Amino acid sequence: KPIYILNGPNLNLLGKREPAIYGSETLADVEARCATLAESLGFTVACFQSNHEGVLIDTIHEAREKAAAIIINPGAFTHTSVAILDALYAYEGPVFECHISNVHKREPFRHHSFISARADGVMAGFGIEGYELCLRRACSLLSK
Numbered sequence: 001k002p003i004y005i006l007n008g009p010n011l012n013l014l015g016k017r018e019p020a021i022y023g024s025e026t027l028a029d030v031e032a033r034c035a036t037l038a039e040s041l042g043f044t045v046a047c048f049q050s051n052h053e054g055v056l057i058d059t060i061h062e063a064r065e066k067a068a069a070i071i072i073n074p075g076a077f078t079h080t081s082v083a084i085l086d087a088l089y090a091y092e093g094p095v096f097e098c099h100i101s102n103v104h105k106r107e108p109f110r111h112h113s114f115i116s117a118r119a120d121g122v123m124a125g126f127g128i129e130g131y132e133l134c135l136r137r138a139c140s141l142l143s144k
């Protein structure tokens with residue numbers, strides 16, 4: 001089964017959007033890095049991005065059957081979405097929450113995550129390398 005890499009709203013603009021905060025690499029770059037790393041560790045990834053909360057929830061439901069683990073950057077839904085949290089509670093495999101920026105260094109409204117209550121691990125402030133670090137952890141857990 002693949003490891004799902006889910007990206008939420010505005011992350012399709014990665015590389016163009018606020019590069020001082022999020023860097024200049026694109027979402028396609030992130031996905032390519034993850035695919036390469038997964039392959040080197042004997043795993044595969046399936047990557048999804050949506051700007052729509054319901055589509056992200058539907059994808060998490062699909063993951064119940066299809067994904068070995070979920071790595072999710074819920075974007076701003078991190079700070080608002082009980083519905084995404086509940087969808088993740090309905091998923092039984094490992095879940096990692098990934099933020100490119102260090103949300104704790106930013107505005108107070110970014111300090112609280114609804115998602116962290118379900119996450120097995122959280123990355124914030126490691127840039128796009130955070131996705132690779134989550135992936136390494138997911139692969140090592142799944143190898144046990």
Ligand code: DQA
Nearest residue numbers: 073075076098099100101110
């Ligand atoms: C983000 C942080 C969120 O606060 C923000 O709304 C995003 C991206 C990050 O990757 O640093 O869209 O999740």
